[in-house]
Amino acid sequence: MRATVKDVAKLAGVSPKTVSNVINGIVFVRPETRARVEKALDELDYVPNLSARGLRNGRSGMIGLALPDLLRPYSAEITHLVVELAHDRGWGVQIEQTAAEPEREFQLLSKARANLVDGLILNPVNLDDSAVMSAGPLPAVVLIGDVDQDVVSQVAIDNISAARDMAQHLIDQGFRRIAAVGTPEVPRGASGTGRVGGKTDSVGTAASRLRAIGYSEALAAADLEPIEIALDRWSPEGAATVVGRFLEENETPDAFFCFTDTIATGTLSALWTAGIAVPAECAVAGFDNILESRFTLPPLTTVDFDRRAFVSGALDLLAERMANKDTEPRRIVIPHRIVTRASTARP
Amino acid sequence: MRATVKDVAKLAGVSPKTVSNVINGIVFVRPETRARVEKALDELDYVPNLSARGLRNGRSGMIGLALPDLLRPYSAEITHLVVELAHDRGWGVQIEQTAAEPEREFQLLSKARANLVDGLILNPVNLDDSAVMSAGPLPAVVLIGDVDQDVVSQVAIDNISAARDMAQHLIDQGFRRIAAVGTPEVPRGASGTGRVGGKTDSVGTAASRLRAIGYSEALAAADLEPIEIALDRWSPEGAATVVGRFLEENETPDAFFCFTDTIATGTLSALWTAGIAVPAECAVAGFDNILESRFTLPPLTTVDFDRRAFVSGALDLLAERMANKDTEPRRIVIPHRIVTRASTARP
DNA sequence: TTGAAAGCGTTACCAG
């Protein structure tokens, strides 16, 4: 059995409270006593029971991180940073995946892992403002992504303008027939968004919708015809399949604007398979600037933003909410920029 | 304030025990009483406090997952599967990263997150058998990777023979000058295959050492000269830089055997930059068969193993240890195979 | 089948 404060106290000849004081190191303890306690601590190889501590002071020292799909390199980058930066603050990270079941987001939001996490960073997919609103008394939550709501704090990039910028970059390069890959699966028309709880079908993720809007706006402004290629899931295999089929059935466009770098990976593969040279015959652009996109062939033009600032901002906001639930929700927008690489070089 | 069992009990006009019985659903409760309790549960939006439950039961319902570098797509795949399969067993997953500080592995091993996790899946890097031995009374731990020890349960692939098989595949394809990328950073001096004994300083990760051994063995058997390109970190940028420099200073080999697919990504990029065609002028092979390797240009020949079986095995072993700490440590070896794609086609 | 009470390991309050 593991040693407890009582055991340590007994061995050191002090009370449990004193041991606690030594461990938490806030209160002044006489150096001599402290030494005795520390010796006992060491001797018994004392490890605090975090469940007990969590029960007592109402905080577990853990935060939750909920991402739609952990399989993607983008998720890996976010996870990596969250774990690293949370560690610096002394927090552990519990990880969850939401895409498998739509209601999971809502569950996490309303229960926050039943007090086992002190706060939650949620990258919502299906969630919209109404869902957030109706979640009842909220735990400390920060959304990462771009959801139109002001109930909880949020860190985001401006998806619409980023997509517009990228589409504009492609237009500026002289491309005319510019296809978007990764648009929502449902023709937009119903402005109402997907509602969580299984009542309405999802019409695509928030990011997907917003990027589609930015793309459309830029093309409309240049009087170009949009070409939308929908994807049910943002995976390389999905993109390769769908784009491959598109290439068989359609004239090759001047450029593909892929809504993530992962999609671009699949698109590059499909073009390669079809024997179409990039960028000579067709350009490709991505979104997110994942680490690997510098090493695709050719290297990928993409939308970049400071991921560390992004995650760091999320943790700041979370700390704020955890310290005081009554603070106004804040929103941090991280700037973005187009990183130009060979994949969109002028033919 | 959140509702507790007491509140629910009061509202339903029963005792806390009955509420507990209803929640855990093991003991028979009269349907009528059950209904009343469930109504109260619902009405008060009761959420159990997992810290309290954890304190009482001695189990938190969470496991830890510790990987060296969360940034890699390989880590994302493992994480994805662990979260998914652990979820099926009703476990939450706490995630940790170990590569940043070498002692972290040891800490995790000896403390297991101070009882906040019931078990730990650890992918060791620096750990060797002596470290495992000396960790003292062990929590439920399963190692993923290939460490030469039999103190704790382990799931692994046979790295040596997998690397040998891949090297042999390259030899069979007719390549003679075959370079390995990702070998340990050994101070050259020890005999060819830097074998490492118990206490010696680490000279690279376990996987790196074992793969180097398999590679050397195959080349030696074919009477070929090994060409080892060491890497301090298995990243695409590292590989691109080091291989790029290698290409400037040396004659291009017939093939690169990269010790991970991530390294292969960087290698392909370096070859592309140098204007060397793959596989026409130089072949490239990887290891792990990450999702993206089907979509590199050209698609990557690599070592594949059933990742789901791998993770599922790890969870089985962990469950075994958690249920009964006195069971013998077991070792599961997952079979591997070479997946042949265009990157190693005969010139 | 249900109720009362004890206790898991910590920390906080209040004495001394």
Place this chain on the structure above:
DNA sequence: CTGGTAACGCTTTCAA
């Protein structure tokens, strides 16, 4: 500066 004691919310003896 330190010791006793209570309490966090839950589950689990034991009794009824």
